Amino acid sequence: MIRTSKSISRWMGVASLSFVLALPAYLALVYAAVFPAAVQAQVVKGLPDFTELVELVGPSVVNIRTLEKAKANAQGGAGSDDEMQELFRKFFGIPMPNAPRQNPRPNRPQPSEEPAQPKGVGSGFVLSSDGYIMTNAHVVEGADEVLVTLTDKREFKARIVGADKRTDVAVVKIQATGLPAIKVGDVSRLKVGEWVMAIGSPFGLENSVTAGIVSAKQRDTGDYLPFIQTDVAINPGNSGGPLINMRGEVVGINSQIYSRSGGFMGISFAIPMDEAIRVSDQLRQNGHVTRGRIGVQIGDVTKEVAESIGLGSAQGAFVRGIESGSPADKAGLEPGDIITRFDGKPIEKATDLPRLVGNTKPGTRSNLVVFRRGVSKELVVTIAELEPVKTSKAVQPAAEPKSVGTAQSMGLVVADLTDVQKKELKLKGGVRIESVAEASARSGLREGDVILSIANIEITQLRDFELAMNKIDKTKPFSVLFRRSDVAQYALIRPSR
Incomplete structure (x- = not known):
């Protein structure tokens, strides 16, 4: 069958129209095959709406101002507060909240002590309806007075119940009842990528809301806390405010940021709420934390x-x-x-x-x-x-050794420890390195180090050292456990080839 150019054009037009009509269905099949249901749901729903969360949790968030008594300086009280006032005037056109400017009076004698002056601004949240409020320890540290302002503009003088510097958690108490306590969430259910929201007072701007996602969990930045990392905008003044999940539950206390400029750079850290509750319970019961x-x-x-x-x-x-x-x-x-x-x-x-x-x-x-x-x-x-770590006695110079052994291929010359050295080091045995070179020196071993084991073989005296060196395969790397001063370390000796 022969088609004319006109019939071919008509046929191609029909085919093109059919393809166009079928394209949406085809793309829908591809989309369903490529993207999981959870991702599809997020795309359909769009970005989350935080308005209901703010209405639910907002009344539980408080502004915290701290005051301290300070002596007047030679300039009549001018200082860093003046610089901050100027910054706010330039960039925001407003005076710094809750920090009235102090004007010097050069023609009048200045008293040696001034009334309590603004020290800092932070955030917190209501832990219980009878007036217990949680914040950061660094927010209230060194404060002579702590003032708490609720969202309804009521202001209370707070008493510091207790503060724990190791976890940066503090609890303060105000004389009020019927407060809207925040709901505590389950941190174990928190997932990386989950939406979270922060409410606080950055730079004293009360009830500011920011949002982002959980960037990582169990982020180690300290001995006692595995932090929650987020990209929620946190700035000075947000400290002590709550990190809230999409169920309206507090899952962390905003505490730190990573910054090279002093401002927010996209990395914030929050104290997990389960850790904070453990600390707050002890602070409320005892005023301090026992570890x-x-x-x-x-x-x-x-x-x-x-x-x-x-x-x-x-x-x-x-x-x-x-x-x-x-x-x-x-x-x-x-x-x-x-x-x-x-x-x-x-x-x-x-x-x-x-x-x-x-x-x-x-x-x-x-x-x-x-x-x-x-x-x-x-x-x-x-x-x-837990108590302050005691200072260990430094290792004294070694006395004359009784006998000497060598491992020439490894560059080691060692000697038995004397009784005096064992007593000073509080060791039952080991051999002291008299000189070190070659592969042993490259591994980081030094003269004066005491070898305790080689390739998991305990070394209590020179004979153990010699037996171990004869036993190991010297063509392969092997481990050496040694003491330097009062610290044990591992070295890995890699023989030369």
């Missing part, structure tokens, strides 16, 4: 060290030093041990240990699992109360 301790210095376990000693994966807390007479010392822990479990809970990284120990009541008998020279071992430790 457990076992008396160890710890570090991370590197992948290379884990592989070289047979641990497998890089996990646990490496015991670098032990305080004399501490619970860890009495329990039989040794420098070089790797703590892998505490009371049945795995220690994935070193910072997990102080968090778990700190949350344990002093006097509790807890189980430890340690990895020592290739074998796991269970110990029982009695938790003590």
